[in-house]
Amino acid sequence: MHVRDGSGRKADAIDTTSAPRRLLGRLRDVMAGQGAPQERLDKVVSLIAEGYEAEVCSCYVMRAGEVLELFATHGLLQSAVHNTRLRVGEGLVGEIAAHARPLALADAWSHPAFAYRPETGEELYHSLMGVPILRGGRVVGVLVVQNREERTYTEEAVEILETVAMVLAELLTVAQMVNRQELLPVDGNALLPLRLEGLALNGPVGIGSAVLHQPQVRVGRLVAEDPEPEHVRLKEALNTLRAEVDGMLDDDTVQHAGEAFGDFRDVLETYRMFAEDAGWIGRITEAINSGLTAEAAVQKVHDDTRVRMSHVSDPYIRDRLHDLEDLANRLLAHLVGSEQLSSRGALPDDAILICRNLGPTELLDYDRDKLRGLVMEEGSRTMHAVIIARALGIPVVARVPNVLTKIEPYDPIIIDGDHGQVFIRPGDDVREAFEKSLKARRRKLAEYTALRDEPSVTRDGVKVGLMLNAGLLMDLPNVVETGAEGIGLYRTEVPFMSRGSLPNVEDQAQLYTRIQDACGDRPVVFRTLDVGSDKVLPYWHGQPEDNPALGWRSIRISLDRPAILRSQLRALIRAAAGRELRVMFPMVSEVAELTAARAVLDMELAREEKLHGPEALPSHVKVGTMLEVPALIWQLPQLLKRVDFVSLGSNDLVQFLYATDRGNPKVADRYDVLSPPVLCAVDQIARQCRAAGVPLSICGEMAGRPLEAMAMVALGVRTLSMTAGGIGPVKMMLRSMHVGQVEDYIRALMDLPDHSVREKLRFFAQDHGVVLS
Template identity: 60%
Template structure:
């Protein structure tokens, strides 16, 4: 056997090896015979005593499927779980491993039946296709051989080629099946998180682009480079045409998302890596596939959710380029069902636009996040979407009936006829209710006994403002300024922020907008801000605590708000205030910025109203000091409830233990409302309580007259308000709060039903 040092230029990118592999897999014989010849061929060219292929079986078990050098009896007998041994480690991390002393690694797992104790060095790479690990390719040497980067890269290229060849042969697909069985056809209920609300019924359409790479070895590298460049140019033109389409041409975060996505297509580093792969002997499409695999492996270890979410954008872009290279039609197939529910592991933002919006009823993703780019585009297009629905991509078969409940974050696969009928009736009822809500949209929000109730909406993106008029709301009671920060990859400067806030005010017209300053930290992380780990982030360094400790950030935001609202009324409130001293410090920063703008000759808003969020119970004990200093007060029911009961709202064990309609919560709200009324300070409740008709009814009975909620809740709550005698309700609430019960929910519900109050 030739010594490694005698190999001409190592063996990286050996076109001869790639061609031999291609020819070998096309040759006759059984699948096992061809695999045996593959490992023998690779071992010869790599100059290794051992070459082995492990295939992924059901249950995440890696089975030794072919080997040159290990004992023949070990083939199909040796099995390792994912993350077990070095082979399992490679599969778990989807990254290569190269060790001169493999047996000294803590993950080394000895299998006596293999006879591998005499082999000291090991190099292994994952066999991947379309983001899925199909198996592991391993070479071993008796000596302590130090594999260099070129050798690792070459083995990755071989593994990528092997994946395409084996997938075409369907060998690994047969060995890595889900197990089959009739149980897969049974109804199933999966849960996820709501990325965009809505209910839909349709049939499952798994997202795939039908990409099959039939030729991986380049005959003419220069011709392949030209093909790659031509496809890149064609793709960029197609993306420009997509951005010009009517449904996405309007301004907003979804437009910015798509423009950022378009910029990825011009990334020089991405293009250079593909050119390098072409020079290494691969076809243009195989080069794209290789770079995709490398990107997946590199980003798999990244913990940051924002950066992980960008992988979907890069996947989309690579698949789109492959479509242009292979001459596939970018338009969706005409045979797609009329009522389709798209099922995918993840999607890029432009990928969603490839589907016919008239047929697409909903989208369900294995991954996804509320601030992911595809979720923002889905909200702009009003497509119901559920994310983090584990198992949906494997359990949903093409054509399976699907119910997507974007209200509860549930997906029902293959539902029974009775369940389907129930949801169809629910959808019909919802449509009738929506029609009834539209009928009261322009009617005043006044109770039966003449009490006016201000109904406002919560917002966080420009697209939310389109619902302001549709909902019949009087303004925006809570604009979450942190959301635009969370979808960017760098902190926006003063002018960028001012432009965002200016557009918000323009869209709102003469309706007030209450801007909440940055509420980041906790579960809301900025992708470009690395904070330290906290055991209890909800009660840690977040919101105004960050703003006061890093005043430059808060001052920049306040400066932008002042500039955006020149000549108008500006409403600003500070989140997570726990003491009067914190509120005074924050208000002093605002005054400092107002003085600065005046000194520079700049104009100011015609009025600046300053308030705070009531989220921390300690602040409720300081109202007599706080109220004379603030222009308005907003109660954040979600945070206040969890802090009042010391109950993490994200903990499913505690989710229903502490009811918002408990006597403690409502007594606190009533006391705050009374003090605000005595001081003539406007008091608004934001959060989930305000948007639930029964809970909103309880708030009105406690003296609240301003509610801010999701746009979809305005209609139901206004209908409730117009059917209510609030004076009589207040007397009943006072009696209910004397009960020793866990909650007054049921007595209140009975009260509403008896009096025909619309809840």
């Protein structure tokens, strides 16, 4: 690439330390000068064309409806300005906008996306280099240079044009070349009540006033004459940022809140690692060397990272983008001297936080005692801010499209974290209904709390064990708080999913030890790694599968990758030294798979005894299996000779019985778990387990719903494992039911041809005084 220096002479190669800064300096002078925005934009494209020795430089700006309009050009026909428009994805300019990535083509006409627009007069120009103009992580335009001859543009030339585009973005935004309101979705009268749907991530209900979390820091100074002072400023800001995170790690809440905040600490430790990331810091350093100020460099690198990562399908990587966004905003605040990134010091007493996304430390900046809920345009279950919100008991609804554009500061708002609904400016009747619901919920919680230490025994004296499903350390206090008898299912894959790499034996052993310590004498059933299908590990990149729910997942992965299974079993054995160890293998389809998995466990037990002696072994080892695959029902006699317990995974079992994808909303609710086929299957399993003397439990969603739990107990299931919220309602139901009466009635229903017997069971419960809610 050729660039003219400040005197107008042609330079054969770019001086990477001075030429870009001179060009940026000249652009800065034009942008800060007098004249209408259009006049300054015309001067800017001419200046860029001169600096790049390009025959053409054009600036396209995003308009409403994802349309790119030619706003200024040097070299093309001036009559095309404000008349030539391209849809996002149309032509090379639209291609750049659609993917938010640069293009550099020696022969643009041969590219399959090329679209000829005769009104521009661009038929003379063959080579093209274009970059997206980014602002706040969004594409606001496209900057293009073109030449007549075929020219090979270097990566260095592309990077410099990206830097120029960032400076240009400031002019487009500050000068309001396009009114921001034009780009917002049309939603009728903004003052009317609205009900929005989202993803329920944590309940129950939050009622309060909206507080908009908009942490964007305005970068005023973009171009630096001397990079050295900027490097010093960056280093000082990074040191301040790291000290800030260390202060959070030392916070009394994190240090002394018990096992519930073990994940809390892990999140902050991971965040601290991001602040040390050499690649991220290196890219910022390079941007400073190109002529930007420290804050402009941080903004440029972050905008580029945000747009690129938004196209990544891996959910773990996309979630980590929020941590990077949090870091960038904090670093920018230190560089520009912002006191706070939002109104965190002046929260109303009933704040509902509204944001596009949120980093973990950003959430911690707010007064926890005043937060009543969190609503996000993005977000997922594994997002670090969501993990912390769960630990703090804050209701969360995520993936609410364009919520920031539909709400004003301090608008009344209600969020239903159980059902994923957001009510903006609700009417009095809606508010009164939710307030009554909250009061009723508090009364019920008080009743459940009063039952905590009461036995879970039915009216006719049948004892039913109530256990807890868990997957994070923050779930463990619920064992004591709910009066659960132990953990019937600990999902060991959750810590695997929240990390950036496979945890080693030592890390796993420490985690499993903390779990057993927290539960004391209560039993804990550890399910081995159950990944695949909808549970993806960020560091495993398997081949796409047409039907992942029936594909390479769970025990199939563990047996095909025995080193992973061995390391997990080794860690479980070490953590259970001198204590009972209960291990459960998931997704077993045939007895041969259980036999193979148990052989690996026996191998690890023998290894531990040989290395550390018999005192290093668990006092007792119990082995069980999840029953989720229908094929295993027909091998139950052989299976029951080889296991100490069986746990029925109702979610997958029903999915496979009905060949119904439970993740597909079109069919997920098509079949009822309280249908004769499901009841007959459970009855058959329970009978054989009872005859063999093998305990049977249920750990799917059915276990935590009073009506379904009533049916399962009537069919002979004597242990139910569920989320914390289900234990109180199910215990209340159990203490009001008579097993013999329900059993007689349900067996009369099992031969019916009905789609479901749910309503019949519900009416029976009401008639016989069984408490279902």
